[in-house]
Amino acid sequence: MSCNTTFHWTSAAHTDVGRVRSRNEDAYLDQPQRGLWAVADGMGGHAFGDVASRTVVDTLENLPLPADMAQCIDATRERLGQVNATLRAEARVRQVPVIGSTAVVLLACGTEAACLWAGDSRIYLYRHGRLQQLTRDHSQAAALRARGEDAAAAAVGANMITRAVGASDVLELDVTTLATQDGDIFLLCSDGLSNPVPEQAIRETLACGDCTQAVQTLVGLALANGGRDNVTVIVARASDMSGDKTLMNPAL
DSSP states (O other), X not given: OOOOOSEEEEEEEEEEOOSSOSSOOEEEXXXXXXXXXXXXXXXXXXXXXXHHHHHHHHHHTTOOOOSSHHHHHHHHHHHHHXXXXXXXXXXXXXXXXXXXXXXXXXXXXXXXXXEEEESSOEEEEEXXXXXXXXSOOOBHHHHHHHTTOHHHHHHSOTTXXXXXXXXXXXXXXXXXXXXXXXXXXXXEEOHHHHTTSOHHHHHHHHTTOOHHHHHHHHHHHHHHTTOOSOEEEEEEEEEESSSOOOXXXXXX
């Protein structure tokens, strides 16, 4: 994933099994030199969640090198569609209902960034002191909150997701794009971070501007707050090497 860009990308990543679970079903991909990052969270409660998340990451690892963002997005869609078909077939062979995983992908190409996702793993943007969640959870709780049914949302399990790679024969991915600015910091994470760590703490941590320090602090916060799930964190920062500043996408 190597597009001509005025941005230099640095990133850091870490995954931890947490304090409760015996197996880590998260996986990640950290390729700043190619403008490609991903987090996958195997579906807990189903068989082979670690296999599913690793299949997502391994399949994305060698994406072709397209010339523009549209081709980047198309290539990612195609690869995740292949993973979906593979996991559906594997579930039939193993005679289990689902082998699935969330997937959240960040692409950087030219002056643009794109997020693709299915499930409740997230991408946040930290820009000018403000933290914004770029993805929308595909979960029962999120759907209820969107309808104003906050009490009902609190009653359902936070980990009950409505989309995942491998969950159905047709994979639905959401996509959003934005113009990158100098100093933008992106956070990709599994719900092992977003559930126990409040957004204020995430924002304050990313304010340091150091990818490695931020990753270490965020994983530490998740563990200190119980560490009941696997936790995976990627922090990526864009630096404009040309000195030109890119205007914010008005949609943001």
